Amino acid sequence: xxxxxxxxxxxxxxxxxxxxxxxxxxxxxxxxxxxxxxxxxxxxxxxxxxxxxxxxxxxxxxxxxxxxxxxxxxxxxxxxxxxxxxxxxxxxxxxxxxxxxxxxxxxxxxxxxxxxxxxxxxxxxxxxxxxxxxxxxxxxxxxxxxxxxxxxxxxxxxxxxxxxxxxxxxxxxxxxxxxxxxxxxxxxxxxxxxxxxxxxxxxxxxxxxxxxxxxxxxxxxxxxxxxxxxxxxxxxxxxxxxxxxxxxxxxxxxxxxxxxxxxxxxxxxxxxxxxxxxxxxxxxxxxxxxxxx
Amino acid sequence: xxxxxxxxxxxxxxxxxxxxxxxxxxxxxxxxxxxxxxxxxxxxxxxxxxxxxxxxxxxxxxxxxxxxxxxxxxxxxxxxxxxxxxxxxxxxxxxxxxxxxxxxxxxxxxxxxxxxxxxxxxxxxxxxxxxxxxxxxxxxxxxxxxxxxxxxxxxxxxxxxxxxxxxxxxxxxxxxxxxxxxxxxxxxxxxxxxxxxxxxxxxxxxxxxxxxxxxxxxxxxxxxxxxxxxxxxxxxxxxxxxxxxxxxxxxxxxxxxxxxxxxxxxxxxxxxxxxxxxxxxxxxxxxxxxxxxxxxxxxxxxxxxxxxxxxxxxxxxxxxxxxxxxxxxxxxxxxxxx
Numbered sequence: 001x002x003x004x005x006x007x008x009x010x011x012x013x014x015x016x017x018x019x020x021x022x023x024x025x026x027x028x029x030x031x032x033x034x035x036x037x038x039x040x041x042x043x044x045x046x047x048x049x050x051x052x053x054x055x056x057x058x059x060x061x062x063x064x065x066x067x068x069x070x071x072x073x074x075x076x077x078x079x080x081x082x083x084x085x086x087x088x089x090x091x092x093x094x095x096x097x098x099x100x101x102x103x104x105x106x107x108x109x110x111x112x113x114x115x116x117x118x119x120x121x122x123x124x125x126x127x128x129x130x131x132x133x134x135x136x137x138x139x140x141x142x143x144x145x146x147x148x149x150x151x152x153x154x155x156x157x158x159x160x161x162x163x164x165x166x167x168x169x170x171x172x173x174x175x176x177x178x179x180x181x182x183x184x185x186x187x188x189x190x191x192x193x194x195x196x197x198x199x200x201x202x203x204x205x206x207x208x209x210x211x212x213x214x215x216x217x218x219x220x221x222x223x224x225x226x227x228x229x230x231x232x233x234x235x236x237x238x239x240x241x242x243x244x245x246x247x248x249x250x251x252x253x254x255x256x257x258x259x260x261x262x263x264x265x266x267x268x269x270x271x272x273x274x275x276x277x278x279x280x281x282x283x284x285x286x287x288x289x290x291x292x293x
Numbered sequence: 294x295x296x297x298x299x300x301x302x303x304x305x306x307x308x309x310x311x312x313x314x315x316x317x318x319x320x321x322x323x324x325x326x327x328x329x330x331x332x333x334x335x336x337x338x339x340x341x342x343x344x345x346x347x348x349x350x351x352x353x354x355x356x357x358x359x360x361x362x363x364x365x366x367x368x369x370x371x372x373x374x375x376x377x378x379x380x381x382x383x384x385x386x387x388x389x390x391x392x393x394x395x396x397x398x399x400x401x402x403x404x405x406x407x408x409x410x411x412x413x414x415x416x417x418x419x420x421x422x423x424x425x426x427x428x429x430x431x432x433x434x435x436x437x438x439x440x441x442x443x444x445x446x447x448x449x450x451x452x453x454x455x456x457x458x459x460x461x462x463x464x465x466x467x468x469x470x471x472x473x474x475x476x477x478x479x480x481x482x483x484x485x486x487x488x489x490x491x492x493x494x495x496x497x498x499x500x501x502x503x504x505x506x507x508x509x510x511x512x513x514x515x516x517x518x519x520x521x522x523x524x525x526x527x528x529x530x531x532x533x534x535x536x537x538x539x540x541x542x543x544x545x546x547x548x549x550x551x552x553x554x555x556x557x558x559x560x561x562x563x564x565x566x567x568x569x570x571x572x573x574x575x576x577x578x579x580x581x582x583x584x585x586x587x588x589x590x591x592x593x594x595x596x597x598x599x600x601x602x603x604x605x606x607x608x609x610x611x612x613x614x615x616x617x618x619x620x621x622x623x624x625x626x627x628x629x630x631x
Binding site: 126127129131133138141143146218222225229232245248252253255257260261264267269272 | 309310311312313314316317318321322432433435436437438439440441444445447448452565566568569570572573576577587588591592596599600602603606607610611
């Protein structure tokens with residue numbers, strides 16, 4: 001029952017709302033900071049990493065965790081921390097490229113078939129059903145096995161498995177918004193269909209898309225690491241988290257635990273951060289979903 | 294009658310999906326680079342030999358004819374030949390399928406046995422420490438790559454504590470497999486009273502099943518929690534409270550029974566996760582199932598088994614989801630009428 005302090009009244013309402021929501025969800029905000037840190041480390045890898053990630057040092061093979069090598073060294077004496085930092089470049093860029101491509105294709109085609117409706121919509125949905133009939137990871141295995149494993153193909157495979165989810169999401173949203181009054185208004189003044197779909201309607205479908213894409217980043221990272229782990233993704237000697245875990249797996253029985261532990265930990269922390277940010281974004285952008293999780 | 298109608302409608306939905314699945318697998322196997330004739334002929338083949346090979350495999354025919362050949366092969370149960378084992382893929386598959394099924398069922402059992410009570414507890418004790426711990430375990434579990442969880446388990450339980458066996462297959466060394474009835478070692482050794490094989494197979498199964506089960510436990514728990522919450526808010530539960538029924542009866546009798554119905558639907562999705570996880574977990578634990586087989590074949594540039602694995606898993610996935618739908622219609626009559 002106190003009168004609001006004048007200071008808060010002069011602040012723009014939008015920003016204080018954002019700040020309140022962030023404060024209500026400190027976990028997601030922390031996760032966002034973690035992601036920013038990982039991205040910065042990846043960008044400035046040559047500055048941040050203490051050693052050259054590909055430089056072997058025969059005198060330092062299989063060194064355990066120490067001040068000199070905080071995450072130990074591998075069988076060639078390469079510094080594990082530096083390799084993990086450089087690997088972030090590959091992992092993040094592939095996951096991001098795959099997700100961005102899937103979002104773009106899914107949004108464009110989803111918007112078109114949702115607006116068009118009729119048999120086009122029907123055919124597209126049957127196709128989506130067929131792709132979704134595969135467990136995503138298994139389909140990604142098939143695609144990389146058929147195309148051959150290169151960084152581009154891994155990104156392509158992951159993105160193909162994700163397109164249906166976005167397509168279905170945007171189509172559903174489109175079915176909803178195309179009946180809205182502002183859509184009628186846009187039609188009445190004589191806008192061409194592409195303009196109605198992409199300028200007037202699609203932007204209103206974006207919030208759920210952003211949430212879905214953030215959560216999908218984590219899934220893309222896991223898929224990519226698992227593909228590389230079983231030899232279907234990125235190939236050694238490239239430093240990549242899944243590849244590094246696979247290399248470390250061979251050393252478990254001799255007790256070199258740091259070799260498999262840290263790359264896997266890197267995957268887990270990154271995926272966890274993306275999932276937490278995704279959850280936070282969902283609360284933030286789509287309050288109706290709150291509490292459902 | 295209405296139920297038969299429902300099943301037929303479901304089937305009508307599934308057939309186009311299966312057709313699409315076969316098309317996608319056909320494209321993956323025959324249409325993409327990595328010419329199958331080239332793989333079969335080997336890297337040193339002359340171009341005449343390669344052409345001969347293509348002709349023999351029908352790769353010079355029009356696409357629809359090739360697809361027809363592929364489909365008629367599939368319907369006869371012919372998945373082609375594996376270049377690495379030199380045997381029909383179908384035969385290799387059938388031999389390894391029981392190992393995969395044993396691992397899948399064991400993991401599903403673990404996921405359900407831990408996941409459901411966890412979900413119920415989180416819902417009943419909403420926003421207490423139990424709920425928070427459950428959520429943290431769930432979120433972390435989803436973020437852990439399953440192969441890494443498996444490696445952690447091997448390191449801790451085999452290497453450090455020495456309470457688990459070496460991750461090398463389904464039976465300890467020197468132990469003969471039980472007489473084959475179902476092909477699942479645990480069940481076969483139970484049926485034949487072969488206690489030594491039973492102990493050994495359970496011992497070997499423990500870590501891989503726990504790893505795979507842990508990776509899918511979180512979605513089960515989350516689903517149970519949210520449906521349970523929804524039901525605890527519903528009118529008939531309020532009526533039950535108002536009638537003064539004991540807490541135990543309301544929660545475990547009325548609410549849980551109704552919360553378990555939607556859980557049936559996600560078992561289909563969980564099954565998909567498990568099949569995907571198999572490919573990875575089987576290679577971590579040298580488990581001789583179909584996933585491991587497909588991945589190993591690929592090491593020798595033999596992509597036949599992996600494409601068959603993809604097709605097989607997709608078909609199983611569609612069938613399992615169909616069964617789930619039918620069971621759902623059976624336990625919840627409202628669904629049938631939609």
